[in-house]
Amino acid sequence: MPAIGEMFSRKLYSEDIGDRLYEFASAIYPICRSITGNGVRETLRHVKKIVDIDIHEVPSGTTAFDWKVPREWNVRDAYIKDPTGRKVVDFKVHNLHLLNYSIPVSTKLPLSELKKHIYTMPDQPTLIPYRTSYYKDNWGFCMAHNELQKLADGMYEVFVDSDHNDNGSLSYGEYFHQGETDDEFLFSSHVCHPSLANDNCSGIGVNAFLASALSKVRTRYSYRFIFAPGTIGSITWLSRNQDRAQRIKHGLIVSCVGDPGGPTYKRSQKGTALIDRAVEHVYTSSESNPNIIDFSPYGYDERQYCSPAFDLSVGLILRSKFGEFPEYHTSADNLDFIKPEYLGRSFKALLDIIDIVENDFKTVSLAPNCEPNLGKRGLYGAIGGDKTAYDANLPVFWVLNQSDGTRSLLDIAVRAKIPFERIQAAAKMLSENDLLKVV
Numbered sequence: 001m002p003a004i005g006e007m008f009s010r011k012l013y014s015e016d017i018g019d020r021l022y023e024f025a026s027a028i029y030p031i032c033r034s035i036t037g038n039g040v041r042e043t044l045r046h047v048k049k050i051v052d053i054d055i056h057e058v059p060s061g062t063t064a065f066d067w068k069v070p071r072e073w074n075v076r077d078a079y080i081k082d083p084t085g086r087k088v089v090d091f092k093v094h095n096l097h098l099l100n101y102s103i104p105v106s107t108k109l110p111l112s113e114l115k116k117h118i119y120t121m122p123d124q125p126t127l128i129p130y131r132t133s134y135y136k137d138n139w140g141f142c143m144a145h146n147e148l149q150k151l152a153d154g155m156y157e158v159f160v161d162s163d164h165n166d167n168g169s170l171s172y173g174e175y176f177h178q179g180e181t182d183d184e185f186l187f188s189s190h191v192c193h194p195s196l197a198n199d200n201c202s203g204i205g206v207n208a209f210l211a212s213a214l215s216k217v218r219t220r221y222s223y224r225f226i227f228a229p230g231t232i233g234s235i236t237w238l239s240r241n242q243d244r245a246q247r248i249k250h251g252l253i254v255s256c257v258g259d260p261g262g263p264t265y266k267r268s269q270k271g272t273a274l275i276d277r278a279v280e281h282v283y284t285s286s287e288s289n290p291n292i293i294d295f296s297p298y299g300y301d302e303r304q305y306c307s308p309a310f311d312l313s314v315g316l317i318l319r320s321k322f323g324e325f326p327e328y329h330t331s332a333d334n335l336d337f338i339k340p341e342y343l344g345r346s347f348k349a350l351l352d353i354i355d356i357v358e359n360d361f362k363t364v365s366l367a368p369n370c371e372p373n374l375g376k377r378g379l380y381g382a383i384g385g386d387k388t389a390y391d392a393n394l395p396v397f398w399v400l401n402q403s404d405g406t407r408s409l410l411d412i413a414v415r416a417k418i419p420f421e422r423i424q425a426a427a428k429m430l431s432e433n434d435l436l437k438v439v
């Protein structure tokens with residue numbers, strides 16, 4: 001019989017976590033990541049300093065359902081020189097300047113031809129856009145529209161020192177924490193974006209530190225953390241773990257969790273899974289204006305986990321919604337955009353969600369004939385810290401009233417509009433006094 005356990009949100013949370021997450025995000029921000037290559041490996045080495053992940057290498061050309069692991073891409077240098085020989089675009093200044101996955105090139109061409117390979121955002125003319133060409137051979141550069149306007153006619157020198165290796169591999173990191181059951185709670189972050197801080201240095205950091213924290217405690221569920229390139233990484237993981245995937249009972253994709261907006265939650269395909277209700281309860285209990293949105297098959301790796309063959313209860317947790325904040329996929333998604341405060345709040349929200357999933361038991365009252373006499377047991381107003389007896393006793397009365405064996409503690413918290421941790425504390429006290437049991 002499972003027991004109402006301990007809550008991790010206090011034990012595993014420390015006031016300095018936001019600063020530590022920010023420091024981690026700052027360390028991996030400059031790395032030029034992609035869906036394969038040394039930037040991913042270097043990022044995973046940073047994660048491994050926080051928590052002891054396994055690093056897997058899947059050879060290029062490996063079939064993953066309808067996809068193939070691509071050739072491994074690495075880049076050493078890339079620039080454009082103007083007719084006077086001055087570097088006007090330099091990958092070493094900002095890695096967003098290079099179209100991610102560019103093929104090598106070394107040539108001279110007139111500005112009019114060069115412009116066919118330049119990507120800008122006229123509506124955000126001071127920012128560098130983030131663009132990729134993973135599955136189509138192409139080369140290109142990204143730059144601020146205002147800078148492009150300044151370029152004079154003439155012959156330009158273009159150089160990209162990159163390679164696509166048929167004998168390379170796709171790298172991903174994985175951490176597994178064994179709980180009392182083999183049922184799993186999955187956390188996943190994409191590790192393929194280059195210098196973009198919110199999307200997704202923030203998510204990589206939050207998941208790494210969460211895995212590290214959970215590694216130190218006993219849990220009911222087993223926990224799996226995946227650090228993989230977006231889309232092809234999760235497709236590759238699922239293709240190699242088809243049986244194991246069925247153990248995933250709850251899951252969250254963690255992305256864009258360091259900015260002041262939102263917070264946002266995109267439900268799993270199922271929409272009413274425990275994870276969906278847990279996140280909604282945590283957000284509505286702790287945030288003034290949460291944005292809870294329904295599933296749609298566009299976004300991050302929840303698309304793969306929620307595909308028909310798997311249909312897992314995996315949602316997407318963010319602060320600002322991807323695609324909707326002006327900094328999204330631009331050079332403005334930098335270390336000024338994310339803040340320790342919001343990284344810390346995202347970390348705390350995940351602990352609160354874990355607490356619900358770990359403790360969401362159905363309960364039955366052992367004294368269902370009217371209200372039990374709490375006074376004679378010394379339990380009336382027994383939970384300290386409240387200003388009034390009403391506040392102290394209300395969660396206890398809700399738990400006693402609703403514990404008919406059909407409702408879970410989260411059901412009760414939602415109905416009572418009382419934070420889960422207070423309902424859980426009341427249930428724990430009642431069960432320790434033989435007034436309640438887990439069904």
Ligand code: ZN
Pocket residue numbers: 193199329
């Ligand atoms: Zn993105």
